[in-house]
Amino acid sequence: MMNSVTLTIDDIQVTVSPETTILKAAQQAGIYIPHICSHPALPPVVTLKPAATIYQGKRHPENKKPGLEYDGCQLCVVKIDGKADWHRACNTPVAAGTIIHTSTPELQEFRQKQLMSILAKHPHACLTCAQKEGCARFPCSMNVPENERCCRLFGNCELQRIAEYIGIKEETPRYVFEDLPIIKDDPLFERNYNLCIGCTRCVRVCREELGVAALDFVFDKEERVTVGTVAPTLGESGCRFCTACVEVCPTGALLDKEEYKGAPCQNACPAGVDVPRYVRAIGEGKFDEAAAIIREKIPFPAVCGYTCVHFCEAKCRRGQLEEAIAIKELKRFAADHDTGLWKQNFRKAPATGKKVAVIGAGPAGLTAAYYLAVLGHEVTVFEALTVAGGMMRVGIPSYRLPVEVLESEIKEIEKLGVAIRTNSPVESLDELFGKGYQAVFVSVGAHRGTSMGIEGENSPGVIDGVDFLKEVNMGKKVKVDVGDRVLVVGGGNVAIDAARTALRLGAKEVNIVYRRTCLEMPASKEEIEEALEEGVKMLYLAMPTRVITVDGRLKVEFICMELGKVDASGRPEPVAIEGSQFAEEYSLMLKATGQESVVPNKYGLEMGRGGRIKVDPETLATARKGVYAGGDTVSGPASVIEAIAAGRQAAKSIDRYLGGEGNIDKVIKEKETPHCLGREEGFSERLRSNPRLLPLKARIHSFENVGLGLTTEQAISESQRCLRCDLRLGIGKPILPPRKKLWVEFTPENVGQVPETEGIFQLLDKQENIIYIKGAMNLRQSLREQIELYENARYFTYEEEPMYTKRESQLLQQYITEHGQMPEGNREPDDLF
Secondary structure, three states, X not given: OOOOEEEXXXXXXXXXXXXXXXXXXXXXXXXXXXXXXXXXXXXXXXXXXXXXXOEXXXXXXXXXXXXXXXXXXXXXXXXXXXXXXXXXXXXXXXXXXXXXXXXXXXXXXXXXXXXXXXXXOOOOHHHOOOOOOOOOOOOOOOOOOHHHOOOOOOOOOHHHHHHHHHOOOOOOOOOOOOOOOXXXXXXOEEXXXXXXXXXXXHHHHHHHHOOOOOEEEEEOOOOOEEEEEOOOOOOOOOXXXXXXXXXXXXXXXXXXXXXXXXXXXXXXXXXXXOHHHHHHHHHOOOHHHHHHHHHOOOOOHHHHHHHOOOHHHHHOHHHHOXXXXXXXXXXXXXXXXXXXXHHOOOOOOOOOOXXXXXXXXXXXHHHHHHHHHHOOOEEEEEOOOOOOOXXXXXXXXXXXXXXXXXXXXXXXXXXXXXXXXXXXXXXXXXXXXXXXXXXXXXXXXXXXXXXXXXEOOOOOOEEEHHHHHHHHHOOOOOOOOOOOEEEEEOOOHHHHHHHHHHHHOOOOEEEEEEOOOHHHOOOOHHHHHHHHHHOOEEEEOEEEEEEEEEOOEEEEEEEEEEEEEEOOOOOEEEEEOOOOXXXXXEOEEEEOOOEEOOOOHHHOOOEOHHHOEOOOOXXXXXXXXXXXXXXXXXXXXXXXXXXXXXXXXXXXXHHHHOOOOOOOOOOOOOOOOOOOOOOOOOHHHOOOOOOEEOOHHHHOOOOOOOEEEOOHHHHHHHXXXXXXXXXXXXXXXXXXXXXXXXXXXXXXXXXOOOOOOOEEEEEEOOOOOEEEEEEEOOHXXXXXXXXXXXXXXXXXXXXXXXXXXXXHHHHHHHHHHHHOOOOHHHOXXXXXX
C-alpha cells in the first residue's frame, strides 16, 4: 500500500494510511475498542469548549467550570508500548511500528470506572436486573420506580450494548432521578434531558457537520456535561429540524415521534421518486438536473407536476412545523424548465429480439412500454380510442393538464421506438400471441361509469361523469346541453372536474352532492378549493334516491344522511335519516360515483370483484402465462402516479419473464453527498410559496390552464424550506460492540471450570438452539451428569444464582413465550409423542 504505515494492534498486524486514527485502524482490522462519544460521521473529539449558557425548555443552566473543555468519553483509551500514558484511540493518529494493546486488565478496569460515572446520571436499573431477558419494562416485578428504568430503546440501545460489553461494576451507584425537562411539544422528536449522557454527538453533528449550531453544552459544578439548545426554543435556536441529532444519539434522550425509515416524501411516492434530491437541485438553481432526477423514476414528470395527487406532501415532515413543501409544484417547475439534460446520460439497451404488446395507452401502459423499450424490447401499444394517453387525455380537463404537455411526453416515449396504434381495440389475446408477441400487458383502465342503483338514473339528461369529460376533452359535442342548473353526484376528482367543466360550458349553477362531509371527500384539497372559488356549490350529507323527468327537466329526490361507524374504506359510513327527503330540479345530472373496467371475455383472464383482473400482487402476473395486468383495471380507479407505479412494476416482471434482470432504475444524474445546511435565522417560520392562478373571471369562461406555476424566485425559496430529512441516510450507524458469546463447548474440560455453587444452566444443540434449562444446587456436578444424558448438546452456559429455582422459572417462561413450548429436554415423555 502506497503511503501507508504498519502497526500492531492486539497482536494483529495492520496497514493503514498515515492519517488514520488508532480507533479506525482497529475497526478496519475487525478489532472493537469501546467508545461512546465517537461516531463514524463525526470528526474525532480533541477538545470542545462549552457555551456560557444553554436552555433546556424553561430551565437555563449556566457553565459552572470556565476554562474546562470536553475531552471525550475516555472509553477508547489504549496502551502503546514504550509510552507511559494511555492514549485516546479516537483522536490519536497511527505511527509506524507501534504496538498497541486495547484490552489489558488495567484498561478494562479503567473503562468500567468511566462507565460507572456515565451510568450514574442515566437510568440503568434494567441493565443490571437479573430478569432483564425478555422484559418489556412494564410492569416491573422488582418494583423499580418507573423513572429509574431504561427507556423504550431497552434491548436496542447503543449505550446498553456498550455497557454489557465493558461490564457494569457492582458498586455502580443507583441512579437518582433529577426531574429534568422532558419536551414533547416540539415537532418530529422528543427531548428527555434525564436520559442524556453528555457525549456531545448531537452538538457536534449540528455544529461541525451541518453548520447550524442550534445545540451546545455547559459543565455543571460536578464537571458533568449538560446539553441543551442555544435559545429557549428549537425554532429560536435556528434548528433546521433535519433530526440528524436524533440519528447520532446513543440513548433515548432524543427520540423520533414516528420511526424514521428514510425520507417520508420519497417513501410515500408510489413510484419512489427521489423527492429530496430534486428539491435540493431546484434550491441550488439546477433546474435541468432536477428534471433529470425525476425522470429516473417516471416518464411523465410534467404530467405529474400538473396533476399529481401528491401523497408525498401528505407525509412531508415540514407540514408538522406549518405547511408541507409544495412538492407537486416544484416537480412542475422542474419539468417546465427541462432543457433535455437527462438525455445526455440516458442509454437504451441493445435490442433483445423480444416483442411485447401493451393494451391501453394510459399512464400504466405507456410507462410499462417506456421501460421495456429502454431495456431493448420491441413494444407495441394498442389503444382503442383515437388518441393516446388514457384518462390523462380524456379524463383530465385541459384547464388542469394542457394537451400539449401530455403529447410532448408521449412523443418522448415514441422516440424510444415504442409504436402506439390508436383506434386499435384488442378483442383476443390469442391473436397477439399468434403475431409473435411473447408477453402482453393489459392496462385498459376504468373508463365506464358505475351504476348508482336508483330509479331513473338512465333517464335522458343523466350522463356518466367520465363520458361527459371524455366527450369534452376529445372536442366532441356534448349529447345534452348543460342548461342552467347542473347536479354532479360524487366526491372524487372526476366529480370536481365534471362540475368545473360544466361551469365552463355555460352552466349558471353547478351543485355537487356528496353523502359524507368535505373531510371525507377523496378529491384533492386544492381541487375542492378551486371549485368553490369558481362558484361550485357543495351539498354534503345527502344522496339522490330517485330521478324523474318533468317537462324536460330532471326532478331529483334526495335523502339526508348522517355519519355512522367507520366502514371498510376507513371512513364513517353514511346512514339515511328517516323522514328527511327533499327534491330539487336540474337541467343535467352527472354521475361520478365510481368507474369500472371493461375486459373482453375472450382474454380468458380470471376476474375479481368490480370487474377487476386478478393478478399476483408482487409481479402483476395473471393466471395466464405471459400475460400481466395493472393500473385501474386491477386496482380500480386510482391516480396517475399509482398507475405509473404499476407500469414500472409490470416492466420489471415482464423483463424477468423474457430473461432479463428486471432492472429498470437508471441513474441519469449522479448522486451527490448532501452538504452543510448552514445556519438560517427564522428558518422554521418560512411560509409556503403557492403558485399563481389564472384570474377567477378568466377561468370559468375558458379551458386555459388554471395553475400558472411558481416563479423562479418562488421555486428556489420553496425548495430551501425543505428540512432535508434525507441527510440522516448519509450519517450511517454507529459501530457496535460484538455480542459476547455466552456459551462454550459442552466438554468435560469446560464443565470442570464451572464453580460448585447454586445456579442455572442451559444446554444448546449444534445449531445453538436451547434444548434444556435447569436449576441446580451444584452447577458443576449437575452439568457432569448431563454430559452422558444429552448427546445432542454441543454448548452450555450458566449463571450463578442463589435463587436458582426462581431464575429457572423465569428462563423457562421466557422460552415458552418466544417458542410456544418447553425446551425439548424439559418436556415430559408424553409431550414428545
